[in-house]
Amino acid sequence: MTNHNTTSLKKAILNELEREFVLKKGTLKDNESLNQFTWDSLSVVMLITMLSKDFNIDVDPIEITSAETVQDLVNIANSKLKL
Amino acid sequence: MTHFAKIKNIEYVLGEQEISDELLIKENPTWNITNISLKTGIKIRYAVKPNQCASDLAVLAAEELFNQANFDRQNIDYILFCTQSADHFLPATACLMQERLKIKQVCGAVDYNGGCSGFVSGLGIAKGLIETKQVNNILLITADTYSRFIHPKDKSVRLLFSDAATAILLTNEAQNESIGPFSYFTNGKGANNLIVRDGAMRYPINSESKVDTIDCYGNTRSNVNLYMNGPEIASFSMVSVPTVLNKFLENNKLSYNDIDFFVFHQANKHMLEQLRCKLNIPTNKFHSSSCDIGNTVASTIPIALKRMQLDGLLSTGKKLLLLGFGVGYSIGITLINWV
Numbered sequence: 001m002t003n004h005n006t007t008s009l010k011k012a013i014l015n016e017l018e019r020e021f022v023l024k025k026g027t028l029k030d031n032e033s034l035n036q037f038t039w040d041s042l043s044v045v046m047l048i049t050m051l052s053k054d055f056n057i058d059v060d061p062i063e064i065t066s067a068e069t070v071q072d073l074v075n076i077a078n079s080k081l082k083l
Numbered sequence: 084m085t086h087f088a089k090i091k092n093i094e095y096v097l098g099e100q101e102i103s104d105e106l107l108i109k110e111n112p113t114w115n116i117t118n119i120s121l122k123t124g125i126k127i128r129y130a131v132k133p134n135q136c137a138s139d140l141a142v143l144a145a146e147e148l149f150n151q152a153n154f155d156r157q158n159i160d161y162i163l164f165c166t167q168s169a170d171h172f173l174p175a176t177a178c179l180m181q182e183r184l185k186i187k188q189v190c191g192a193v194d195y196n197g198g199c200s201g202f203v204s205g206l207g208i209a210k211g212l213i214e215t216k217q218v219n220n221i222l223l224i225t226a227d228t229y230s231r232f233i234h235p236k237d238k239s240v241r242l243l244f245s246d247a248a249t250a251i252l253l254t255n256e257a258q259n260e261s262i263g264p265f266s267y268f269t270n271g272k273g274a275n276n277l278i279v280r281d282g283a284m285r286y287p288i289n290s291e292s293k294v295d296t297i298d299c300y301g302n303t304r305s306n307v308n309l310y311m312n313g314p315e316i317a318s319f320s321m322v323s324v325p326t327v328l329n330k331f332l333e334n335n336k337l338s339y340n341d342i343d344f345f346v347f348h349q350a351n352k353h354m355l356e357q358l359r360c361k362l363n364i365p366t367n368k369f370h371s372s373s374c375d376i377g378n379t380v381a382s383t384i385p386i387a388l389k390r391m392q393l394d395g396l397l398s399t400g401k402k403l404l405l406l407g408f409g410v411g412y413s414i415g416i417t418l419i420n421w422v
Contacts, residue, residue: 040300041239041313042119048314049357052321061314
């Protein structure tokens with residue numbers, strides 16, 4: 001997988017999370033815990049559909065809800081990025 | 084003499100209780116409803132009164148159909164009733180419709196449990212009945228009252244679904260094939276992701292059935308309420324719909340350019356937009372504006388067709404691809420050559 005793809009994937013995930021949790025753009029850090037945010041099922045849907053639409057990545061919803069940090073989520077998505 | 088099935092008329096009725104964002108915010112101040120409505124595109128939900136059934140909406144839709152189509156109901160040979168909210172376990176609600184609509188007794192009447200792909204399935208069944216010359220004219224009804232399954236404190240579904248009924252008149256008057264081909268897909272592994280668990284034969288009502296529980300997102304429901312695992316449904320939709328659709332087009336030697344309009348099950352605006360982008364379908368060919376009235380289950384596609392017709396979009400010869408997807412899991416696809 002190219003560095004360009006992984007970089008843009010990480011950026012897209014951070015953007016999506018910041019939008020979903022109404023955070024100032026650029027403030028979310030890799031090591032931040034996801035447990036501090038209030039997820040609802042629609043938040044998970046937004047992430048799943050974005051990854052599928054923009055990166056052709058299919059992530060199991062359970063994997064998203066089991067991720068503890070932002071970086072965990074990025075790693076999960078990266079592992080499914082098709083060459 | 085030709086004997087091809089065609090869609091002759093469509094009418095629809097929505098539940099008469101309007102549930103606005105304002106009403107929901109008043110009841111549930113902690114729900115971020117405005118934000119959710121922006122994403123789903125749903126402006127108002129519609130619900131039946133507490134003692135109203137899907138069949139009550141269906142009668143209204145059918146009467147409107149007979150009136151608008153100027154069609155003698157005594158020429159109906161078959162009633163197909165698509166519902167997941169039947170009046171009784173038995174008899175079929177379609178039989179009750181025969182009596183309530185005063186349709187002749189020399190008539191078939193069956194229910195089928197179709198859900199989001201139910202309209203496409205109904206077209207397939209109707210085409211088979213008509214084009215094998217078993218019958219000439221069919222009253223196809225889609226009707227659901229999900230509001231009666233939904234717990235008022237379950238945000239995951241309360242904001243999404245509406246009650247409605249559609250009545251569709253199918254006749255044998257088409258000169259050429261107007262409906263079809265078809266493709267169907269089923270994956271029962273997804274059954275538990277959109278379900279009303281208790282109350283039928285597998286899990287009859289017991290002392291635990293109506294006990295409320297709260298899920299990890301703070302939604303309240305019991306086993307007699309509708310449960311929808313939105314993320315799993317979304318995941319299924321984003322994977323299976325493109326796969327099945329592309330296979331359908333390939334098998335029928337069609338390209339996206341051959342289709343004038345794609346009319347998918349109007350689940351919600353966000354889901355449709357994600358699918359449209361993934362499939363690279365231009366916006367002017369993709370109908371999604373019927374999401375504003377909420378997810379009416381099997382009725383979303385016929386309601387969309389009626390609205391498109393009223394907007395003057397459906398002229399003779401237009402090629403429509405209808406795709407229902409959801410509960411089951413199930414997907415149904417068909418082509419309509421509009422006549």
